[in-house]
Amino acid sequence: MSVFDSDIFNFIKPKNELEEQGNISDNQPFVPDSMWIKCPVCKSAILSSDLADNQMVCPKCNYHFRLTARKRIECTVDVETFCEFDKDLTSKNILDFPDYSRKLSKAVTTSGENESVITGTAKINNIKIVLCVMDSSFMMGSMGTVTGEKITRAFEYAADNNLPIIVFTVSGGARMQEGILSLMQMAKTSGAVKRHSDKGLLYITVLTDPTTGGVTASFAMEGDIILAEPNALVGFAGPRVIEQTIRKKLPKDFQTSEFLLEKGFIDAVIDRKNMRNTLFNILKLHIPFNKGGLD
Amino acid sequence: MNAFEKLCLARSNNRPTSIDYIEKVFDNFIEFHGDRRFADDKAIIAGIADLYGRPVTVIGLEKGRNTSERMDRNFGSAHPEGYRKTLRLMKQAEKFHRPIICFVDTSGAFCGIGAEERGQGQAIAENLMEMMTLKTPIISILIGEGGSGGALALAVADEVWMLENAVYSVISPEGCASILWKDASKADKAAQCLKITSQDLFKLSVIERIIREPKNLNDNKLFLGLKDLLNNTLNKKCSIPIDELLESRYQRYRKFGN
Numbered sequence: 001m002s003v004f005d006s007d008i009f010n011f012i013k014p015k016n017e018l019e020e021q022g023n024i025s026d027n028q029p030f031v032p033d034s035m036w037i038k039c040p041v042c043k044s045a046i047l048s049s050d051l052a053d054n055q056m057v058c059p060k061c062n063y064h065f066r067l068t069a070r071k072r073i074e075c076t077v078d079v080e081t082f083c084e085f086d087k088d089l090t091s092k093n094i095l096d097f098p099d100y101s102r103k104l105s106k107a108v109t110t111s112g113e114n115e116s117v118i119t120g121t122a123k124i125n126n127i128k129i130v131l132c133v134m135d136s137s138f139m140m141g142s143m144g145t146v147t148g149e150k151i152t153r154a155f156e157y158a159a160d161n162n163l164p165i166i167v168f169t170v171s172g173g174a175r176m177q178e179g180i181l182s183l184m185q186m187a188k189t190s191g192a193v194k195r196h197s198d199k200g201l202l203y204i205t206v207l208t209d210p211t212t213g214g215v216t217a218s219f220a221m222e223g224d225i226i227l228a229e230p231n232a233l234v235g236f237a238g239p240r241v242i243e244q245t246i247r248k249k250l251p252k253d254f255q256t257s258e259f260l261l262e263k264g265f266i267d268a269v270i271d272r273k274n275m276r277n278t279l280f281n282i283l284k285l286h287i288p289f290n291k292g293g294l295d
Numbered sequence: 296m297n298a299f300e301k302l303c304l305a306r307s308n309n310r311p312t313s314i315d316y317i318e319k320v321f322d323n324f325i326e327f328h329g330d331r332r333f334a335d336d337k338a339i340i341a342g343i344a345d346l347y348g349r350p351v352t353v354i355g356l357e358k359g360r361n362t363s364e365r366m367d368r369n370f371g372s373a374h375p376e377g378y379r380k381t382l383r384l385m386k387q388a389e390k391f392h393r394p395i396i397c398f399v400d401t402s403g404a405f406c407g408i409g410a411e412e413r414g415q416g417q418a419i420a421e422n423l424m425e426m427m428t429l430k431t432p433i434i435s436i437l438i439g440e441g442g443s444g445g446a447l448a449l450a451v452a453d454e455v456w457m458l459e460n461a462v463y464s465v466i467s468p469e470g471c472a473s474i475l476w477k478d479a480s481k482a483d484k485a486a487q488c489l490k491i492t493s494q495d496l497f498k499l500s501v502i503e504r505i506i507r508e509p510k511n512l513n514d515n516k517l518f519l520g521l522k523d524l525l526n527n528t529l530n531k532k533c534s535i536p537i538d539e540l541l542e543s544r545y546q547r548y549r550k551f552g553n
């Protein structure tokens with residue numbers, strides 16, 4: 001999206017923060033189409049099939065390329081257990097915002113998805129879960145009303161069926177083309193998280209690169225257990241907005257997963273290759289003791 | 296008046312700030328400070344007061360009334376400790392069965408190193424989640440600028456009201472114009488498109504009530520009118536069984552995009 005290469009915020013005052021940020025790089029989830037891929041961090045050339053076999057993680061330096069939601073689901077849950085909710089729910093240009101309809105249809109074409117989140121049920125080593133996976137290739141994972149609706153329905157389903165829920169986040173923030181209705185999704189999803197939580201059920205968040213703005217300030221930070229992939233950008237305001245507000249350079253590693261871990265805002269940083277197993281181990285320890293075992 | 300003119304008016308330094316409302320609508324206000332974790336955030340003023348004899352908790356985002364106050368109060372842009380002070384006093388209100396009245400006036404939560412280090416996103420998120428099930432009535436009133444998540448963190452409520460010329464937006468129109476059209480000067484167009492005025496938001500069911508503004512905003516009529524309105528509304532809200540109140544609070548937000 002054009003948003004992410006813009007040289008913006010040349011004004012001083014309103015330093016708003018939930019919008020899609022101008023500072024997040026435009027690298028889309030990586031789909032290898034040529035034989036050799038250059039790692040953006042260590043610059044090594046990697047055979048694309050090797051990269052795909054390694055869950056899109058650089059074998060040399062452990063750089064985690066972005067994943068599409070479908071690929072993420074494939075890496076995380078038992079084969080053919082994912083059962084999708086609300087696949088056909090699509091956004092409308094409710095406020096009649098200029099150019100939004102075109103951007104929506106372009107997002108559908110480029111991402112192959114109908115919205116910035118995919119939801120459903122699945123199993124991890126035979127433990128049934130509800131799963132929400134956001135996709136950065138759909139308008140940078142921005143939160144529109146349908147995004148909020150799908151996530152809310154997923155939490156409500158999990159609450160009604162006494163299921164744990166796992167949410168993988170990736171988002172540039174609120175979707176400004178939906179105005180205040182996008183903001184309202186923060187309250188709506190938070191309400192659904194609270195109801196699920198009040199039933200004594202487990203919610204695990206997995207933060208992936210980047211998670212910012214309105215998603216950080218709502219369900220992303222509301223998990224009972226919050227995990228993150230290595231070196232993901234996670235914050236409320238984007239780095240460039242902060243630099244322009246305070247007129248200072250930011251320290252290195254500011255707003256990375258590791259930074260949040262040090263500051264006490266996440267439980268653990270987990271490599272992608274260990275994520276499925278870590279999730280399984282956490283889920284296993286949340287099966288009520290007196291009911292024992294897996295089904 | 297178009298949306299951009301309203302935005303300018305909403306930001307104007309001549310408007311009453313939260314302190315004015317607190318002083319003129321309530322009696323016996325006692326300010327309480329601090330989040331008990333890190334610091335006291337002066338961008339948020341909070342405490343207890345009485346409204347026709349009824350004890351209430353009052354919390355407001357405060358921009359400051361003159362230059363030195365504005366500096367002192369960080370122009371009404373709160374840090375995480377401000378949102379945590381808010382939540383602490385809301386929990387206290389719940390414990391003592393006091394209704395909560397919030398005044399919202401901010402361009403947004405502060406963007407800075409300390410704010411990120413101390414979890415701005417987490418602080419706002421926690422407020423949204425906890426306010427949804429707080430067992431006491433909550434009324435939020437947007438009196439000037441309602442900037443994004445930093446405003447919403449005081450506006451998960453049973454009813455949200457807006458002053459006639461207040462605005463409420465997911466992003467500042469300048470920010471929106473810069474990102475979408477690479478041109479902050481198109482803020483007037485963005486203000487129009489974003490639907491930020493009280494009239495637009497009433498139509499979208501984001502607010503329950505528009506508070507008419509007298510010619511002179513410092514006219515006591517405004518404050519006395521608000522006082523009676525709050526009193527009548529709280530009489531009604533306090534008589535609703537708490538489960539029903541919380542269900543309708545949940546549905547109030549659930550309806551957006553359903």
Ligand SMILES: [Zn+2]
Pocket residue numbers: 039040041042043044058059060061062063
């Ligand atoms: Zn590498």
